[in-house]
Amino acid sequence: MSIKQKWLITGICGFIGCNLVRSLVQDPDLSIIGLDNLSVGNTDELSKLCTLREWTPDMPPLAQGEVALMIGDITDPAAVAQAVDGVDVVVHLAADSGVMTSLAAPLANFHSNVLGTLTVLDAIRSHPKTSFIMASTGAALGQQVPPVHEQQVARPISPYGAGKLAAEAYCFGYAGSYGLRTCILRFSNVYGPHSSQKTSVVAKFIRQMLAGETISIFGDGKQTRDFIYIEDLVEAIRIAVQTKQSGEVFHIANHKETTIDEVVTELTQLLSPHGIQPKVEYANSRAGEIVRNYVSIDKAKRVLGWSPRHTFAEGLEKTVAWFLAERKA
Template sequence: MNLLNLLITGGCGFIGTSLIHRLLHSHSNPTIRVLDNLVTGTPCDLSEITRFGTATSVDCHLKRGVTLIQDDIRDQDTTMYYAQGVDCVVHLAANTGVGPSVENPRLDMECNVLGTLNMLEAARLNGVKKFIFASSGAPAGEVEPPIHEELPPHPVSPYGASKLAGEGYCSAYFRTFGIETVCLRFGNVYGPRSKHKSSVVAKFIRQALNGEVCEIFGDGTQTRDFLYIDDLVRALVLAMDKDFGGETFQIATGLERTVGEVAEMIAQALGRRGIKMTIKHTQPRLGDVKRNFADTSKAKRMLGWEPEVELEDGIERTIEYFLSQK
């Protein structure tokens, strides 16, 4: 797959900057457009990994290196304009997480369903060959894990429903229009550059370093599948390189860990550095599933991908990153 001309939505975020960092070090002189509304990630986050230019609505010419476009995937004209000349779209931009989707289901739908449709239409009308969609385990919903790609989906949260809709549109655009769509269902991703994330590992480390109480929703026995960022980035690159479409993959570790267990691991790692972590339990959160971990055998078979970083090692690396930021 030709990786020279890329459009990465949400590219200023945690996963986007990590992916761009990898691509700049593994591919010679790529052209990368970053389309981001800067609600979460910032130009400063992007500047930590590379120099970049900026583009306006009157400048759609491809430029070598990284170009930042501050705009919104909900705008059809914007997505159509900046998909011109692109070989591959990596669609990371989204309204992320269960909590925000429960608070504002309509915004979640507009970002995750309409925004994804806009990107797919832009890809179709501009002749883009490859489309990588960032999904999650949320479309599967409350099922008996391990989650795999053939389970009938029963989403619990609006977020899960919106991601399921995105997967459905990706399937349709492959089968009807021939775009090589690949949906990657991310586990609970953590690691360096996650300073804006509100997910478990980043939130606990950030709260502890700020002297705040770390809140666990419910009794902490809920389980998740925690995936280190470098492992996820490898999966993204492999998905871009493979010459197929219409596929969905679970990208996780296959290991079930309780939130309470992970909190204790973080507390111990911080304690070795003389940092105290205080934990309290609050009410369970609406839309959360009780158990979640994945069967990644399809990713191993078709992508040649397996996770490599152990959770304990990943937590150590993540804490060191947060300490370096302070």
């Protein structure tokens, strides 16, 4: 019988966690345990994608299609110590993942995103064979002249970006001091299926259009983002797990600048055949938000051999199809 590689996914019940499980769960060579405090995510979405087993210390080996879920907090050293026991790979997704929530409660954001990351890293301090993949964000760099790249000096403009940068620093520090294999992936704006609980722009606009609500665009609609489709991002995580690189940071994006107005135009084209037209209002721009963003992915292409496979139009079509199917279900 082959020995399975054991993965811990923190924040498994969130948007990216669910999509990662979807891509991994039928792999017979993997055993997956999730750790989530259910502060944002819930088990509804995840249980559509796998058979969930409540984690116990003496649980029998998981069958194909099963995932063990430990409900716990990444800032709890005892829970984390149990969760990392015997794992080969940690994909660290758990976080307070919003710029706006970090502006409203910066200390709570620090607690989850900095102390929580440090708690997980420290639990694997004496396991140098364990790979640690850290979900970071372009927000760690702050306002930069695009295309954003890994050599730029980080100047975050939100508590969220600052906390992620601090967490990145601990990944470098633990790689340097304890020989941990850490790899930081800075995601741009992620969109795709299983995002019904997200407040990020694509998910929110689709939800609002389907509900016949008015879309609020903060600013003049000319601000830009670099949107990465979830399946491409999941592939980047899978490649990062296999890489021998350590103490490195990679930007994971589409290398394409898209205005918020263009998002609405593309969504209108996809939804108008279903009798849906957007109602749009423009409001004041919000503090802590970056005006212009697109990202160089040269390093991820060169070192990891990763490239996105979906254009924004292709990814958006799949995303809208998922939301429409969910509406019917």
